[in-house]
Amino acid sequence: MSDLLPSPLLAARNLRIGFDVAGAYREVLHGVDFTLQPGRCLALVGESGSGKSVIAKSLVGLLGDAARVSADQLEFQGHNLLALSQAHWRSVRGERVGFVLQDALVSLDPLRTVGEEVGDAFRLHRRAMPAAERRQQVLETLARVGIPDPEQRIDLRSPQLSGGLRQRALIASAIALEPALLIADEPTTALDASVQAQILALLLALKQRGTAILLISHDLAAVAKVADHIAVMHQGKIVEYAPSAQLRSAPVSPYTRQLLAAIPHPQRKGQRLSPGPALALPAHALAAIARPAAEALRGPRLEVRNVSKTFHRHPAQPRRAVDNVSFQVPAGATLGIVGESGSGKSTLANIVLGLLTPDAGQVDLDGHAWVARQQREAQRRPLRPRMGVVFQDPLSSFDPRWSVAQVLEDALLFGARKRGPTVTAQAHSLLDAVGLPRSALHSHPRYLSGGQRQRIAIARALAHSPSLVVCDEAVSALDVSIQAQILDLLLLIQRELHVSYLFISHDLDVVHHMSQQVVVMKDGAIVEHGEADQVLFHPSHDYTRQLLAASRANGVSP
Amino acid sequence: MSWVVFKRHRKGLATLTPLGAHLGARLALWRLATQGLSALLVMFGVVSVTFIALRVVPGDPARLIAGGGSGIDVSEVVLQQIREQYGLNRPLLQQYLSMLYDFGRGQFGYSYIMRDDIGSILQRYLGPTLLLAVTALACAWLLALAFVLWSARGGRLASALGAVVETLSASLPHFWLGALLIMLFSVQLRWLPAVSEPGSVPGLVMPVLTLALPCAGYLAQILRGSLANALQAPFALSARARGESEWGVLLRHALRHAIAPAISASASFFGALISGAVVVESVFSRPGLGRVLMLGVDGRDIQLVAAVVTVAALLYVIANLAADNLVRWVDPGAAHEH
Numbered sequence: 001m002s003d004l005l006p007s008p009l010l011a012a013r014n015l016r017i018g019f020d021v022a023g024a025y026r027e028v029l030h031g032v033d034f035t036l037q038p039g040r041c042l043a044l045v046g047e048s049g050s051g052k053s054v055i056a057k058s059l060v061g062l063l064g065d066a067a068r069v070s071a072d073q074l075e076f077q078g079h080n081l082l083a084l085s086q087a088h089w090r091s092v093r094g095e096r097v098g099f100v101l102q103d104a105l106v107s108l109d110p111l112r113t114v115g116e117e118v119g120d121a122f123r124l125h126r127r128a129m130p131a132a133e134r135r136q137q138v139l140e141t142l143a144r145v146g147i148p149d150p151e152q153r154i155d156l157r158s159p160q161l162s163g164g165l166r167q168r169a170l171i172a173s174a175i176a177l178e179p180a181l182l183i184a185d186e187p188t189t190a191l192d193a194s195v196q197a198q199i200l201a202l203l204l205a206l207k208q209r210g211t212a213i214l215l216i217s218h219d220l221a222a223v224a225k226v227a228d229h230i231a232v233m234h235q236g237k238i239v240e241y242a243p244s245a246q247l248r249s250a251p252v253s254p255y256t257r258q259l260l261a262a263i264p265h266p267q268r269k270g271q272r273l274s275p276g277p278a279l280a281l282p283a284h285a286l287a288a289i290a291r292p293a294a295e296a297l298r299g300p301r302l303e304v305r306n307v308s309k310t311f312h313r314h315p316a317q318p319r320r321a322v323d324n325v326s327f328q329v330p331a332g333a334t335l336g337i338v339g340e341s342g343s344g345k346s347t348l349a350n351i352v353l354g355l356l357t358p359d360a361g362q363v364d365l366d367g368h369a370w371v372a373r374q375q376r377e378a379q380r381r382p383l384r385p386r387m388g389v390v391f392q393d394p395l396s397s398f399d400p401r402w403s404v405a406q407v408l409e410d411a412l413l414f415g416a417r418k419r420g421p422t423v424t425a426q427a428h429s430l431l432d433a434v435g436l437p438r439s440a441l442h443s444h445p446r447y448l449s450g451g452q453r454q455r456i457a458i459a460r461a462l463a464h465s466p467s468l469v470v471c472d473e474a475v476s477a478l479d480v481s482i483q484a485q486i487l488d489l490l491l492l493i494q495r496e497l498h499v500s501y502l503f504i505s506h507d508l509d510v511v512h513h514m515s516q517q518v519v520v521m522k523d524g525a526i527v528e529h530g531e532a533d534q535v536l537f538h539p540s541h542d543y544t545r546q547l548l549a550a551s552r553a554n555g556v557s558p
Numbered sequence: 559m560s561w562v563v564f565k566r567h568r569k570g571l572a573t574l575t576p577l578g579a580h581l582g583a584r585l586a587l588w589r590l591a592t593q594g595l596s597a598l599l600v601m602f603g604v605v606s607v608t609f610i611a612l613r614v615v616p617g618d619p620a621r622l623i624a625g626g627g628s629g630i631d632v633s634e635v636v637l638q639q640i641r642e643q644y645g646l647n648r649p650l651l652q653q654y655l656s657m658l659y660d661f662g663r664g665q666f667g668y669s670y671i672m673r674d675d676i677g678s679i680l681q682r683y684l685g686p687t688l689l690l691a692v693t694a695l696a697c698a699w700l701l702a703l704a705f706v707l708w709s710a711r712g713g714r715l716a717s718a719l720g721a722v723v724e725t726l727s728a729s730l731p732h733f734w735l736g737a738l739l740i741m742l743f744s745v746q747l748r749w750l751p752a753v754s755e756p757g758s759v760p761g762l763v764m765p766v767l768t769l770a771l772p773c774a775g776y777l778a779q780i781l782r783g784s785l786a787n788a789l790q791a792p793f794a795l796s797a798r799a800r801g802e803s804e805w806g807v808l809l810r811h812a813l814r815h816a817i818a819p820a821i822s823a824s825a826s827f828f829g830a831l832i833s834g835a836v837v838v839e840s841v842f843s844r845p846g847l848g849r850v851l852m853l854g855v856d857g858r859d860i861q862l863v864a865a866v867v868t869v870a871a872l873l874y875v876i877a878n879l880a881a882d883n884l885v886r887w888v889d890p891g892a893a894h895e896h
Contacts, residue, residue: 111815
């Protein structure tokens with residue numbers, strides 16, 4: 001299995017891909033070279049838009065009619081992929097190349113059972129196989145990807161499975177016929193750390209059984225465990241191509257170094273994650289946004305006392321989403337909340353935001369009663385400007401018909417302020433503060449990048465100089481390099497404006513990087529609460545240790 | 559319908575745990591109970607509104623029954639007899655309760671226009687109208703499915719053309735379309751009878767087409783939209799990556815996602831078909847509930863109108879129940895709710 005083998009499984013030389021958009025040709029991949037041997041794993045790593053997913057789709061011929069692919073060489077198992085007919089492509093897909101997409105909840109047909117989806121490969125490529133044998137084969141495939149009790153799960157649909165099992169089922173549907181090559185496009189991105197570790201272990205096991213894997217990710221740390229070689233991609237080119245260990249320990253390209261530095265690391269807390277000139281808020285922006293000193297208060301900004309919430313969606317199965325939770329967020333500081341999906345983080349965030357009434361307990365904001373069972377929205381309204389929020393998906397939290405100007409003016413006009421030149425000036429200050437050009441005011445959030453949208457969301461949260469901003473998975477949907485910029489921005493704003501954050505994430509390292517205090521949640525209850533370093537380096541609860549182990553298994557080492 | 563759904567639902571969850579099976583059965587029962595209860599509530603509301611409409615209409619109901627009200631002078635003795643006969647001299651509440659009770663057990667009273675028991679009128683004319691509406695709905699589905707599948711594979715131009723055809727067909731008025739069909743197939747080509755006799759299959763063709771074409775336009779619009787979404791979904795890409803052909807992606811994946819919203823909409827279309835039957839039955843001189851309703855409105859036979867409206871509402875409620883459960887069968891587990 002040496003790289004010196006004469007004919008690799010997959011070889012690309014000067015691969016170029018472009019699209020005909022509205023009559024004009026635009027090239028997005030500018031000539032890349034790579035090879036992949038059987039039983040090896042090559043990872044393509046880069047930001048969204050770097051061209052990595054385009055490569056993946058070109059290898060299964062699914063780029064669409066507008067795409068143009070050219071190369072000096074593009075061979076798979078000795079066949080020229082550039083000359084395949086549609087019928088030939090169909091015999092390659094599923095049979096010789098398996099393809100796994102990001103989110104199994106939408107990548108498996110939610111209306112069909114796992115058995116039907118995984119059985120498709122046999123139905124399409126083994127037409128003579130009787131249904132009973134196909135079912136047997138599906139069961140074996142499900143067992144092969146580590147799904148316990150396949151007989152119990154073969155007739156379920158993907159929404160009925162947990163995130164980890166769902167992703168395993170998706171992988172099963174791709175490897176059912178034991179293809180020589182498995183392409184996995186961001187296979188772990190939407191998953192909790194522990195599930196992510198399981199899926200990476202599964203990919204490693206497949207590789208050891210001889211499957212070649214092309215792994216695509218924005219996260220260098222996540223792929224390092226599985227990949228033998230890593231190709232770092234930037235703007236349609238491979239900027240560095242090296243063995244995995246070498247690339248991580250001695251990166252040559254400045255862009256690779258930048259990507260590595262962008263990953264929050266327990267030993268680098270307090271350091272900048274993104275490159276660039278020293279960050280500072282412009283003085284006029286600071287003056288416009290900063291809360292008048294007279295309003296500065298003693299005591300915690302946010303105090304959550306014994307909050308509980310139970311849901312009764314199914315009459316027979318009430319679910320305790322938040323269970324007797326208490327904590328405080330001091331002025332100008334950050335409390336991080338970490339937990340896996342279903343741990344109650346988001347329910348708690350909604351209670352803190354006054355969007356959901358708890359069954360018991362109380363939340364105070366700046367020493368005023370804010371949320372309680374009897375508290376009404378009308379009583380809360382005067383306090384609303386004191387709290388901002390940044391959600392995971394900023395696009396869906398903006399009115400889809402509004403421009404950036406409307407989004408910001410709507411936030412600024414809350415309360416007594418009047419529309420006019422001052423509002424526009426304030427909107428400009430907000431854009432300056434979050435590092436966006438003032439021209440962004442006239443664009444539409446839909447046409448901005450994910451990082452720019454999140455900056456708009458932060459600008460909106462800052463509109464009324466809040467004392468507390470709730471960040472609910474605010475960077476979870478972003479590429480690591482964009483995440484780095486947003487985290488740096490949030491820390492800068494906190495330093496200059498003394499705003500407090502309630503920072504919620506499933507990512508332990510991100511939470512540690514941002515927070516002074518960390519709360520670990522499991523099944524709606526707090527299992528650990530302490531100083532950030534204490535929780536990360538000397539966890540006292542088993543569950544925290546599990547989370548840490550999973551996170552470490554995915555590549556980050558303390 | 560619902561027992562099929564019930565069994566499927568239970569099977570889906572039974573594979574989890576005994577607790578899951580128990581829960582699944584309880585949820586299905588709970589759903590059936592709430593569905594039945596809300597259907598009853600709707601019917602109660604319909605009868606109540608009808609009663610209010612009956613009594614709020616200006617004029618003395620007894621005088622209306624006696625013959626028109628204006629012009630003819632009816633003696634007070636006759637009016638008193640009518641009040642006696644129809645229970646109009648009792649307190650309103652009592653009248654209301656007895657109407658609820660009578661309608662509840664299918665006693666609709668007597669139609670003085672048709673000089674017959676309303677129950678037996680409904681029995682005679684409900685069948686032909688139901689046949690017309692159900693055949694039209696089935697026909698609309700066939701037309702819409704065939705058209706959308708045919709144009710879905712044709713690229714951008716075909717779907718743009720398809721959208722135009724659908725909008726045109728959805729905006730065809732029944733009376734105009736019916737007259738046009740008569741002109742074409744009865745007067746010019748002499749293929750089909752202009753008058754639709756009950757029980758005659760050729761006579762059913764044009765009334766069904768008249769109702770089905772606009773409905774097919776609406777259905778195709780809904781199907782095309784959700785089909786396009788499903789074809790773009792990641793699971794469609796996954797299927798293609800497994801080697802599925804475009805037709806396979808369309809039929810095995812996308813169509814199922816497209817059908818659910820169209821079924822939900824069909825319940826409302828069924829209501830429109832029943833009201834469309836009023837026009838179509840007049841155009842084709844076809845006996846049915848629509849004609850009965852016309853007669854009742856013309857002759858101000860309020861009792862008859864109330865009965866027909868109640869039956870139409872009942873049909874609508876049943877259609878909604880059926881659609882609800884059909885959707886659950888196509889899309890069990892309510893995949894998109896969470």
